[in-house]
Amino acid sequence: MDTTQLKHLLGEMTRAEKIGQMVQLAGEFYKEEDSENTGPMHEMNMTPKKMTVSGSVLGISGAETLINIQKEHLAKSRLGIPLLFMADVVHGYRTIFPVPLAMASTWQPELVEESANVSATEAAVSGLHVTFAPMVDLVRDARWGRVMxxxxxxPYLNQLYARAFVRGYQGQDLKNDPFSVAACVKHFAGYxxxxxxxxxxxxxxxERTLKEMYLPAYQAGISEGSKLVMTAFNSLEGVPATANKPLMRETLRKELGFEGVLISDWASVGELIPHGIAKDLKQxxxxxxxxxxxxxxxxxxxxxxxxxxxxxxxxSEELLNEAVWRILTLKNELGLFENPYRGANSELENNLVFSKEHREKARIVAEESIVLLKNEKQVLxxxxxxxxxxxxxxxxxxxVLGPWxxxxxxSESVSVYEGLLNHISKEAIVVKTIDHSKNDRPKDWLDDVSTADxxxxxxxxxxxxxxxGASRSNIKLPAEQIQVIKELRxxxxxxxxxxxxxxxxxxxxVxxxxxxxxxxxxxxxxAxxxxxxxLYGTKNxxxxxxxSFPRAVGQVPLYYNQDNTGRPLTAYNQEDKYLSRYLDVDNRPLFPFGYxxxxxxFSYSPMKVTLSKSEREQTDKIIVETTIxxxxKVTGSEVVQLYIRDKVGQVVRPIKELKRFKKILLEPGEVATILFELNQQDLxxxxxxxxxxxxxxxFDLMIGSNSEEVETTTVYLELKKNE
Structure with missing residues (x-):
């Protein structure tokens, strides 16, 4: 449908039909056993007649099911406007990949893009049009459950991953690619x-921290073409995001240039009432x-x-038309007016969903995401x-699948026990389970364990x-598990x-x-x-x-790129009390970012820095070179990381900031030369x-294998002043 036809369609719509497009209902509304007098339909004052003009559905899938819902809807729709089907496909549809925090640990955006493409394929053939992903929120507090x-x-890594997820979900040609789905960047903003x-x-x-640390990942997803953005549950500057006009109309629309559909999170419009800024649902x-x-x-x-x-x-009617136009445009960009059953295909659903090829990709991503934190005495x-x-x-x-x-x-996932059986016989495995409902174990529970190597x-x-919904004030292992480890020791x-x-x-x-x-x-x-x-070295x-992993929950929020203070703790003033420090725990994390x-x-040669200068003797490019x-004795991959520090700024600068990285695979004895190039915009x-x-x-230039173990070189940069 071209723009002229789409405008004509908007002009033909009644006000009720327009409002209906702005209403999203849960899939349970479309189940046969529901009626207008039960459950959520009653709570929302929804009727079968009103459902004929609704615009989108969430949380239901299956090619045959969604084709039938779409057919019934179109038969009742006066203008034949199809439904949008949306769902939370966060790290896999039926083939489940590691949780996003784990996928990030691969340091391979291209692999994350491939995982999103597999997820989109499975979702699309199952009838879905939109996924509520990626979540690009910057996180610094491990107590928050949604860090997973x-x-x-x-912020730099988050930008790369935001782009990778959006590319993976939406593909190169959203309208003509039946194996793609529209992405929804969330949660805007600061969630x-x-x-x-x-x-x-x-x-x-x-406002400065929001712009520098939090907005870049949203901007990256939007710049990559994400078709939707979701509002956050939280308030920012005292106003819940769903009602925050400056945040949405100025920051999101004008500053970040988002032109797509803005959708509320689940019930967040109604939650403006308990927030205390709306007296009722009308307001x-x-x-x-x-x-x-x-x-x-x-x-x-x-x-x-x-x-x-x-x-x-x-x-105003103008606001109504503006919102409905964006919704119709999204449906048109998905090709739903030409093919309202876009992507849904029962045969492909049976062949592609949870296929051997998709599971193989999930295995690869899982292997790349696992982090070895400790290995004393080379036990592994x-x-x-x-x-x-x-x-x-x-x-x-x-x-092992995670909460999303x-x-x-x-039942279809591979347990650790089943994974061990790929390498040793069942006779070589003694399995002991822990019952968390019991505080004590039989005194002889360790007898069988003692026979193992x-x-x-x-x-x-x-x-x-x-x-x-899974925030925790105590982020230790459960007490029973800590006790088990003590007994095993x-x-x-x-x-x-x-x-x-x-x-x-x-x-x-522990x-x-x-x-x-x-x-x-x-x-x-x-898994x-x-x-x-x-475990067995088939994969390094x-x-x-x-x-970052804290030494104590009292350190959080904990993050590597913190600002310096006027009284910093250094290697030379450890005995001084009046510093920015804890009396009872080291400032540093137990395991740092990048570790x-x-x-x-892997061994690193001393870094070499070359400054490329313009005709005015201003630094044009910074080229950092190192040899790894x-x-x-075994083949392995290393993530080479480049950090910078601006030593004197007009506002306090972070003690280090990741600016580049490269993951390389090296055979035993193999040598690789790595070049990183920075320009003024990176600074x-x-x-x-x-x-x-x-x-x-x-500026300090730092290169190494994690954010703490780095070699540092200081350079003076003559930079161009902004006009």
């Missing part, structure tokens, strides 16, 4: 910074549309009051002649303990701790009691296969953290007046 859905604490790490809590950010609907929210998800503010608000002159990799004692929490052996695996089936303890969080056997979790944990209580730690996160469908391959671990070990070793050698920052520029001066 983020890609970490660094990842709730006070005290408590879900849905207030966010307090300066909430008025505030939301004035702010620019195009689609209201699962509350009846638009459905029940928008017509009345327009009659009263509180909302295991050897095939060792007898293994496997310790797992009861009922958690298949709990909507269509994933835990090595202990593999697969512990951590359950999926219930992570994700939305008495056997004087090598202990390998495998962590399943969706956030950085406080491991201080880190000295185990010999090796594998951070597996929630690895997805092929056990990937873990088994890492290469993941690196994108979020991850390998079964091999695999000095170990610019947000000033107090919110302008963006940089001044001439000294």
């Amino acid at each position: 859905e983020s890609t970490g604490e660094d 990842g910074a709730p006070v005290a790490g408590r879900e849905y809590n207030t966010v307090e950010l300066s 909430a609907g008025e505030l939301a549309i004035q702010a620019g929210v195009d689609i209201e998800m699962m509350t009846g503010g638009y459905l029940n009051y928008l017509n009345e608000l327009i009659d009263e002159g509180k909302v 990799p295991l050897t095939h002649h060792q007898k293994v004692a496997l310790i797992v929490p009861e009922d958690q052996s298949k709990d 695996s909507w269509k994933g089936e835990p 090595v202990i593999v303890a697969a512990l951590g969080e359950s999926s219930y303990m992570s994700g939305e 008495t056997l004087n056997k090598p202990i390998v701790l495998i962590l399943f979790n969706g956030r950085p944990l406080d491991l201080t209580d 880190v000295q009691d185990v010999d090796s730690i594998l951070e597996a996160w929630f690895p997805g469908t092929e 056990g296969t990937a873990i088994g391959n890492i 671990p290469s993941g690196k953290l994108t979020m 991850g070990l390998s079964y091999t070793q 050698t695999n000095s170990g 610019e920052y947000v000033h107090q007046d919110l302008s963006v520029s940089v001044e001439s001066g000294e």
